[in-house]
Amino acid sequence: MAKIRVPAVxxxxxMDFDNPRLIGGRGVTSQSYYFPKDLSGGDPRCVNDDxxxxxxxxxxxxxxSYTSAGYPPALPYQITExxxxxxxxxxxxxxxxxxICGQMMSGIDINxxxxxxxxxxxxxxxxxxxxxxxxxxxxxxx
Amino acid sequence: xxxxxxAVLGVGMHQWGKFPGKSFVDLxxxxxxxxxxxxxxxxxEIEFISGANTVRNGYPGWVSASTFANALGFQxxxxxxxxxxxxxxxxxxxxARAQILSxxxxxxxxxxxxxxxxxxFAPVPGDRPNDVDWLRFRLMGLSNPAYFGMFAxxxxxxxxxxxxxxxxxxxxxxxxxxxxPNARYxxxxxxxxxxxxxxxxxxxxxxxxxxxxxxxxxxxxxxLDYAKKKGVQDPVKISGISTVSPVYPNAIIDMPYFAxxxxxxxxxxxxxxxxxxxxxxxxxxxxxxxxxxxxxVYDLSSAYELDWYEHIGLCETGEARNMLHNGDTSLGGRIxxxxxxxxxxxxxxxxxxxxxxxxxLTWQLRGDxxxxxxxxxxxxxxxxxGMFGHGSSVIARR
Numbered sequence: 001m002a003k004i005r006v007p008a009v010x011x012x013x014x015m016d017f018d019n020p021r022l023i024g025g026r027g028v029t030s031q032s033y034y035f036p037k038d039l040s041g042g043d044p045r046c047v048n049d050d051x052x053x054x055x056x057x058x059x060x061x062x063x064x065s066y067t068s069a070g071y072p073p074a075l076p077y078q079i080t081e082x083x084x085x086x087x088x089x090x091x092x093x094x095x096x097x098x099x100i101c102g103q104m105m106s107g108i109d110i111n112x113x114x115x116x117x118x119x120x121x122x123x124x125x126x127x128x129x130x131x132x133x134x135x136x137x138x139x140x141x142x
Numbered sequence: 143x144x145x146x147x148x149a150v151l152g153v154g155m156h157q158w159g160k161f162p163g164k165s166f167v168d169l170x171x172x173x174x175x176x177x178x179x180x181x182x183x184x185x186x187e188i189e190f191i192s193g194a195n196t197v198r199n200g201y202p203g204w205v206s207a208s209t210f211a212n213a214l215g216f217q218x219x220x221x222x223x224x225x226x227x228x229x230x231x232x233x234x235x236x237x238a239r240a241q242i243l244s245x246x247x248x249x250x251x252x253x254x255x256x257x258x259x260x261x262x263f264a265p266v267p268g269d270r271p272n273d274v275d276w277l278r279f280r281l282m283g284l285s286n287p288a289y290f291g292m293f294a295x296x297x298x299x300x301x302x303x304x305x306x307x308x309x310x311x312x313x314x315x316x317x318x319x320x321x322x323p324n325a326r327y328x329x330x331x332x333x334x335x336x337x338x339x340x341x342x343x344x345x346x347x348x349x350x351x352x353x354x355x356x357x358x359x360x361x362x363x364x365x366l367d368y369a370k371k372k373g374v375q376d377p378v379k380i381s382g383i384s385t386v387s388p389v390y391p392n393a394i395i396d397m398p399y400f401a402x403x404x405x406x407x408x409x410x411x412x413x414x415x416x417x418x419x420x421x422x423x424x425x426x427x428x429x430x431x432x433x434x435x436x437x438x439v440y441d442l443s444s445a446y447e448l449d450w451y452e453h454i455g456l457c458e459t460g461e462a463r464n465m466l467h468n469g470d471t472s473l474g475g476r477i478x479x480x481x482x483x484x485x486x487x488x489x490x491x492x493x494x495x496x497x498x499x500x501x502x503l504t505w506q507l508r509g510d511x512x513x514x515x516x517x518x519x520x521x522x523x524x525x526x527x528g529m530f531g532h533g534s535s536v537i538a539r540r
Binding site for chain 1: 264269282294341344345393404
């Protein structure tokens with residue numbers, strides 16, 4: 001039986017596998033974007049009146065930089081044995097002028113990456129238990 | 143805005159390394175006693191202890207000033223314990239300076255010590271989906287070396303830096319550290335050694351990423367009047383301290399965040415936190431980068447050191463590799479960087495590291511840095527920052 005897909009964390013991305021979106025915030029006064037919506041620092045010009053409304057952020061971006069994880073990260077990262085090295089990408093959202101990190105989809109060779117390359121948002125399994133696949137956003141080549 | 147100066151009367155360290163038989167208290171007390179002995183100030187004369195906390199050693203680490211005071215023997219002095227990640231040591235020093243300059247005390251002891259498990263730093267345990275430090279590990283395995291790797295890769299893309307440039311930083315710092323009895327690693331590494339070590343966070347290799355260390359450092363600091371009364375005519379002086387926060391928007395993603403601020407609506411994306419830390423220190427001390435004779439910068443990775451050359455104004459953006467290859471930042475060069483060997487030779491003992499940087503400034507300015515002395519050193523800067531946004535920089539002069 002197929003496992004139930006659940007988000008690895010609530011409220012940070014949509015579970016639309018065809019067109020996933022990150023859920024950010026936008027200050028009604030500052031017009032700044034925030035991600036995660038309520039966990040990123042505020043615009044000091046609007047300390048008293050910058051209510052954050054929920055917005056979907058751009059799903060296309062350009063690689064700001066990238067790296068590899070050659071060794072297993074510490075907990076609370078959930079490692080599936082045997083550990084498979086993975087790639088991490090920081091991508092710049094053009095419209096929002098902000099950089100957001102995520103793992104790269106597996107199967108991509110680091111030699112195929114370069115700063116400035118177009119990437120798009122994707123969803124993938126981060127880890128699983130007996131009944132669930134825990135889903136997270138990743139970056140994929142556009 | 144020149145700020146009044148305080149004197150550094152004494153410095154002390156416990157060697158960096160792995161000391162499983164000792165506690166962080168043992169290490170801190172060792173450094174404190176060495177600093178007291180160096181200063182000629184008796185323990186009973188100390189009026190204030192400023193402790194830099196460790197968060198990896200249980201409750202005694204969260205109340206480090208009373209822990210160290212008790213271990214030395216409670217004598218009724220005032221205490222403050224503070225934590226600011228890697229900036230903890232300079233935060234503790236800044237509190238001591240404020241006490242001294244306000245006249246609340248004349249002489250203070252600043253101590254930081256750490257003992258850590260082997261391997262990469264991890265967030266404190268528990269289930270905390272509202273904590274970005276927890277989320278970055280949980281959602282993408284974004285460990286500290288991953289940030290170092292991304293910064294290094296970006297230098298390669300923007301400025302044409304190469305992996306051999308980064309390895310050359312490690313080689314330089316290992317040569318410096320080989321002359322420092324307090325460093326953890328005594329070996330002088332070659333480019334081939336670096337390139338033979340495994341890739342941890344592309345493009346960086348194991349030997350280019352600072353390890354986690356045990357270690358301790360301490361300072362005895364005082365008012366200039368107190369120094370004079372003690373017969374110290376020409377002490378090393380702290381001329382500037384920076385503990386600033388970033389200014390929004392911070393366009394450079396940094397630990398522990400997995401998203402930068404958005405710079406669509408405000409600010410200047412080229413003005414980064416690391417520049418701001420240095421600028422405040424220069425302002426307090428009333429000097430410019432041209433006045434520096436040497437610097438101790440936080441080389442969390444080899445490539446990171448090159449970022450600092452530019453952020454503290456030693457050269458223009460993108461020019462750091464030229465400075466390195468000209469020998470400008472080696473001992474004997476125009477402005478030696480990390481004459482102590484830096485984190486590359488020490489590894490990082492979080493609450494002790496920024497204090498250790500000030501110890502090195504002091505030894506250099508006194509002319510006591512045997513085997514690694516910067517010639518005619520008159521003014522030095524130390525700089526680092528604490529995760530989440532704690533700036534940390536000190537300018538000292540003779």
